[in-house]
Amino acid sequence: MSDKLKDYREAKGALPTENLAWQLYGAGIENFGQNGKPAMLPMPKYGPDELLARVDAIGICFSDIKLITQGSSHPRITGRDLIKNPVVPGHEVSLTIVGVGDNLKNQFAVGEKYVVQADIYFGGVNTAYGYALQGGMAQYGVLGKEILQGDEGCYLLPVKPETGYAEAALTEPWACVVASYRIKPRTVMKEGGVALFIGPSDVGKCEIPSNARPGKVILAGVGDAVDKSAFPGAEIIEIGPIQAAELTALSQERTGGRGFDDVVVLGNKEPELIEALDRHIAKDGVLCILADEPMSKPVAVDVGRVHYDSVLYVGGDSIAKAYESTTSSEFKTGGNAWFIGAAGPMGQMHVERAVQMNNGPSRILATDIDSGRLEMLRDKVEAAAKQKGIDIRFVNSMETSEADLAAIRDEMTAGAGFDDIVVLAPVPALIEEGSRHLANSGKMNIFAGVPRGTIACLDVSPVYMSYGRWLGSSGSRISDLQHTLAEAESGVLPTNRSVAAIGGIDAVGDGVKAVKEARFPGKTVIFPQIANLPLTALPDLKEVLPKVYEKLEGGRFWTKEAEDELLREKL
Numbered sequence: 001m002s003d004k005l006k007d008y009r010e011a012k013g014a015l016p017t018e019n020l021a022w023q024l025y026g027a028g029i030e031n032f033g034q035n036g037k038p039a040m041l042p043m044p045k046y047g048p049d050e051l052l053a054r055v056d057a058i059g060i061c062f063s064d065i066k067l068i069t070q071g072s073s074h075p076r077i078t079g080r081d082l083i084k085n086p087v088v089p090g091h092e093v094s095l096t097i098v099g100v101g102d103n104l105k106n107q108f109a110v111g112e113k114y115v116v117q118a119d120i121y122f123g124g125v126n127t128a129y130g131y132a133l134q135g136g137m138a139q140y141g142v143l144g145k146e147i148l149q150g151d152e153g154c155y156l157l158p159v160k161p162e163t164g165y166a167e168a169a170l171t172e173p174w175a176c177v178v179a180s181y182r183i184k185p186r187t188v189m190k191e192g193g194v195a196l197f198i199g200p201s202d203v204g205k206c207e208i209p210s211n212a213r214p215g216k217v218i219l220a221g222v223g224d225a226v227d228k229s230a231f232p233g234a235e236i237i238e239i240g241p242i243q244a245a246e247l248t249a250l251s252q253e254r255t256g257g258r259g260f261d262d263v264v265v266l267g268n269k270e271p272e273l274i275e276a277l278d279r280h281i282a283k284d285g286v287l288c289i290l291a292d293e294p295m296s297k298p299v300a301v302d303v304g305r306v307h308y309d310s311v312l313y314v315g316g317d318s319i320a321k322a323y324e325s326t327t328s329s330e331f332k333t334g335g336n337a338w339f340i341g342a343a344g345p346m347g348q349m350h351v352e353r354a355v356q357m358n359n360g361p362s363r364i365l366a367t368d369i370d371s372g373r374l375e376m377l378r379d380k381v382e383a384a385a386k387q388k389g390i391d392i393r394f395v396n397s398m399e400t401s402e403a404d405l406a407a408i409r410d411e412m413t414a415g416a417g418f419d420d421i422v423v424l425a426p427v428p429a430l431i432e433e434g435s436r437h438l439a440n441s442g443k444m445n446i447f448a449g450v451p452r453g454t455i456a457c458l459d460v461s462p463v464y465m466s467y468g469r470w471l472g473s474s475g476s477r478i479s480d481l482q483h484t485l486a487e488a489e490s491g492v493l494p495t496n497r498s499v500a501a502i503g504g505i506d507a508v509g510d511g512v513k514a515v516k517e518a519r520f521p522g523k524t525v526i527f528p529q530i531a532n533l534p535l536t537a538l539p540d541l542k543e544v545l546p547k548v549y550e551k552l553e554g555g556r557f558w559t560k561e562a563e564d565e566l567l568r569e570k571l
C-alpha cells in the first residue's frame with residue numbers, strides 16, 4: 001500500500017476547510033443539488049458528544065429516489081421546510097472517523113471504520129440516517145446523539161480495517177435482503193393487544209390457544225363459537241354481526257384508529273368484508289381466516305401494507321396451527337423458489353443469497369424483462385448453482401409465451417407450485433401472478449417497495465385452505481446489519497459483486513438519475529472523496545481507468561484490489 005493510501009486509510013493529514021454535499025431543497029430531482037452540482041459548505045463543526053466522519057463510499061438506493069421525488073411529503077420528513085433546512089440523503093455508507101469529541105475519546109478513535117444502521121430510534125421516535133438525519137451524499141458529516149446514544153445503543157457498527165469501502169457500504173442493502181428471511185412473525189395473539197373475532201361461524205367451536213393473552217377481545221356475531229372464559233383478565237366486548245361499512249367506526253372506537261392487532265374470521269366471508277378488514281389491521285397485525293371452502297372471488301388487498309406494515313395473512317382449520325405455521329421465513333430446504341423481477345440490483349442479491357446459502361432451495365426460477373440484466377445475474381450465480389446441484393433457470397418473461405412459462409413452472413415444481421415466491425418488482429399484476437402459484441404451505445414474500453395504498457386482487461383461499469402465507473418486510477434492524485456485515489467480512493456474502501457503476505462526488509446527481517432509470521444491472525457506488533470521476537459502468541473502466549479495470553474480477557465484478565487502485569490514482 002502506498003504511503004498516500006495508507007495515510008488515507010488511517011485518516012492522517014489535515015482536514016479540508018470545505019465540504020461538498022448534495023442537499024435536497026424540495027420535491028423533485030431539479031431541487032437536488034445546486035444546478036446539478038453539490039453545494040460547497042463550510043466544514044461541519046462537532047461538539048464534545050459528537051463525531052466527525054468522512055464518507056468513503058455510498059451506494060445509491062431506490063429509497064433515495066423516493067425521498068428526492070417526494071421531498072417534504074415523504075413520511076420520514078413530513079412537513080420539513082427543505083428550503084430553510086435541506087436534507088442530505090444517502091444511507092448506504094462506509095465511514096471513517098476523522099474527529100472525536102472530548103467526551104467520546106474513550107469510545108472512539110480517529111481512523112476507525114464504521115457502517116450505520118439507518119433505521120434509528122431515539123427517545124421512542126423513529127428517525128433515519130439520510131432522511132431526518134443528514135446522510136452520506138457528502139464528503140463529511142457529524143454523527144450526534146441520535147446515532148451514538150439511540151434507544152438500541154450505538155447505531156454504528158465497526159468495520160475491519162481490511163474490508164473495502166464499497167464492500168462495507170453495500171452491507172446495508174444486503175441487510176434488507178437478509179432481514180426479509182429473518183422475519184419472526186408472532187406465533188400467538190399479541191399480548192395485551194386488541195383481538196377481533198368475526199362470525200357467524202360455520203366452522204363449529206373455535207378452540208382458543210392457551211397462550212392467547214389479548215388485553216381486549218371483541219366478539220362480533222360469534223355466538224357460542226368462542227368461549228369467553230378462554231381470555232382471563234381481558235376486556236370482553238360482545239356486539240352483533242358486523243358489516244364491512246361498520247369497521248371504520250369500530251376501529252376508531254375500540255383502537256383509536258390504530259387498527260386491530262389480531263383478526264380471526266370464522267368461516268367463509270364475503271370478499272368485501274376481508275377487503276375492509278385489510279384496511280383496519282394494525283402494523284405488525286395478523287389476519288387469520290378459519291374456513292374450508294374457497295372464497296367466491298379475489299380480494300382487493302393493500303399489498304403496500306403487507307410490505308411496509310408487516311401485515312401477515314395466515315389461516316387454516318385452527319388458530320393455533322395457523323399462527324404456528326409462521327415460525328420460519330426462510331426458504332424451504334430443497335424446495336422450489338421463484339424470484340419475480342430477479343435481475344434488478346436487489347433481486348440479484350436475493351438470488352445470490354439463495355444460491356450461496358446452505359440448505360437452500362434446490363430449484364430456482366429467475367424471471368425478469370431485461371435480458372442484459374438476466375445475463376449479468378447468470379454470470380454471477382450459474383456456476384455456483386451448478387456446483388451445488390441447483391436447477392436454476394433464467395427466463396425473460398416478456399420474450400417467453402405464457403404457455404412456455406407455464407410449462408417451465410410445471411416442470412420445475414411437478415405442478416405443485418412454488419414453496420417460496422419473492423416478488424421484487426412493484427407491480428400489482430406480478431404479485432397477483434405469484435399468488436396463483438404457491439404450493440401447499442408456501443410463502444409469498446412481497447419485498448418490492450410498493451407504496452401503501454397499492455391494491456392487488458389476490459385469491460385468499462390458498463392462505464387458509466393450504467396454510468399459505470403472505471408476508472413482507474421493509475428495511476432492517478441493527479441485528480440484521482450485524483449479521484450481514486459478519487457474513488460479508490467472512491466472504492459468505494459477496495457484496496462487492498453487486499457494484500455495477502462508480503463515480504465521484506460530482507457524479508451523485510447523474511447516479512440518482514441512473515438508478516431512477518434502471519440504467520445499470522446492479523448498484524451505483526459513489527466515492528465522495530474523489531472529485532473528478534464521472535459516473536462510469538465497470539466495463540467502461542477499460543478505457544477510462546485501465547489499471548482499475550485490470551483489477552476487476554473477470555472484467556465485470558468489483559474487488560477490493562480495484563478499489564485500492566482507484567484510490568491510488570484519484571485521491
